Amino acid sequence: MGTGIPDGPPDVKVSQLHDDRALARRVAAGSEIAFEEFFREYFPRLFRFTLSRVSGDTALAEEVVQRTMCIVVTKMGGYRGEALLFTWLCQICRNEMSSLLRARGLHARNDTPLEDNPAVQAGLESLFGATGDPQSSHQSAEIARFVRVTLEYLPGRYATALEMKYIRGCTVDEIGAHFNISNKAAESVLSRARQAFKEGFRSLWDFEPDFLLG
C-alpha cells in the first residue's frame, strides 16, 4: 500500500500500526463500537486532507470522502497493516478524487500540494534558513501549512492534545478532563504528542530544523 507519502513517525508508527490492525480487524468483524471509533478518528482528518485538494469545495470533498470511506469499510478485512490506516485512506482518497474529477471533466489542482512533492524538503529547509526562526508572513504561512499537515498525520488524540495546549491554552487538568484520563496520563499524552510531532515532522519532510532538535 505504498503511497509516496512518508508513512508516519517511526516510533509512533510501530504502536500505531498495531492499533490500526486491531481496529481494522474489529471493524471487519462487525463491531459497532469499532466502526464508530474508526469514523470519529479518521473522518475529520480525511475531510481536511481532501478539502485542501479540491480548493475548498465542501460538496466535492464530501463526495470524495464518502466514496473513500465506503470503499475502505468494505475492505477492512484485507488490511494487513503494511502502511498506516490513514496512509491507506489517503491513497484511496487520491484515486477517488482523480476518478471523480475525470468523470466531471474537471482537473486536479495545478499546484500539487507541498507534501506530495518530493522536492519540497529543500524549500522547507530554506524557509527556516540560518536564523532558524521564520519571520516573513510568506514563510509563516508556508510553515503553518507544513505544521497542519504534520498534525493531520498524527493520531487524533495527539493532535488534539497539542492543539488544546498550545492554541486554546488549556491546562493539563482540562486536557485530562477532555480525554477522561488522570492528570498524570494527560501529561504523558502531551509528552508523547510532542515527541510524535517532532518525529512526524522529520519523517514527513525528511528534515528537522535545528530548533526542533532542542
Place this chain on the structure above:
Amino acid sequence: MSNDDDSKYEAGGRGGGAPADDPIAKLIHLAGPRGTVPAAIERRVHDRVRTEWRRSIVRGRTLRWGIPLALAASVVIAVTVAYRTPDEAPRAVLTPVATIVRINGAPAAAANRPSPGLLVGGRLYAGDTIATAAGQGISLRMNGNLSLRVAGETTLRIDSADAVTLASGRVYADSGEGMERAGALTVTTDAGVATDVGTQFAVAYRRGEMSVAVREGQVDVSGHNRSWTADSGDRLVLRPNSGVTFERVAKYGDYWDWAVALAPAFDINNRPLHEFLEWAARETGKQLEYASDDVRRAAMLTDVRGASVADLTPSEALQAVLPTTHFDFRIDERRIVIGE
C-alpha cells in the same frame, strides 16, 4: 529534546500562547486551529458509510452460509446457460427491483412515472417513487424475496432491491427466516438509517421523528451521528435534537395491524395445515401452540384444500380455514392454540 525537557511545558498552569523558548509550541500556535468539519456533512457521510459497512458485514455472513448452496446451484445455472438460445442473450434493459403483490384501497401511483398507476403484478424500478393516500396500502415483493409493505399517507422511493428512502409515512419489512431469509434491507430517512439483520420491522418517519419497531430479529439504526441496535420488542425513537428513546412494543396487536393487512397471499391448496398456521402466526405475531406432539404431527400430515384465501388477511384466513378442519382451535390476542 528529552522528556525532561518536555516536562517544563506540561505544568498544570494555563498555557495560552506560545512560550518563547518552546519551538513546538510556537509552530503549533503559528499553524492555528485545524479546520472544523460541518456537522451536517459529518452526519450524512457517517450514515452512508455505516450503511455500506453494515451491508458488507451482512453480505459477508450470507456468503459464508451461501457458498455450499451456491456450489450446488451452479450446476443448475451451468446447464441453463449451456442451453440458452441466442434470442435469450442478456439485454441492456432496466431490471425491475420489486413486484407489487397486494394493494389495499385505491391503487397508488408511482409519482415519477405516468399513470395508469400501479396494479398487482406490476414491476417497480430503481428510482420509482410510491405515494399512498390515507386508507391505501401497497405490498411489494422485492428482488431477493423480501416483503416490503407501504402504509397509507406514505411517500417512498425505491433506491434498489435492498434500499429504500422513506420521505414520510410508514413501511414494514419482513426479510423471512431460516433458509428463506432474504438479504438485508436499508431504510433511509432524513433522521437516520435502519438496516435489518434478519427480521420483521417497521420504520416510521414524520416531521423529523423516526421510529424503528422490531417485531422479530434485530435492526441496526444510525442517526444523530451515533448508532444503536434495536432488538425484538424494541421501539427506538429518534427525535430531532433530543437523542433517542427505547420503548417496548408487543409482537401482536394494533401497532402491526396495517402491515398484517398487507401480508402477501398464502397459497393454501395442498399445503400442510402446519405450514399455513406457521405463516399466519408469523404474520399476526401470535404464538402457535399445539396441545401435544401428536396434534402437531397430525397438522403436518393434514393438507389444506378448498377455496383460496388470497383476498383475506391472515386473521381472516385463520377464521376461514380452521373451522373446515377436524382440529379444535382457540385464538386469543397472543396465541393460536390447536387441540385434538
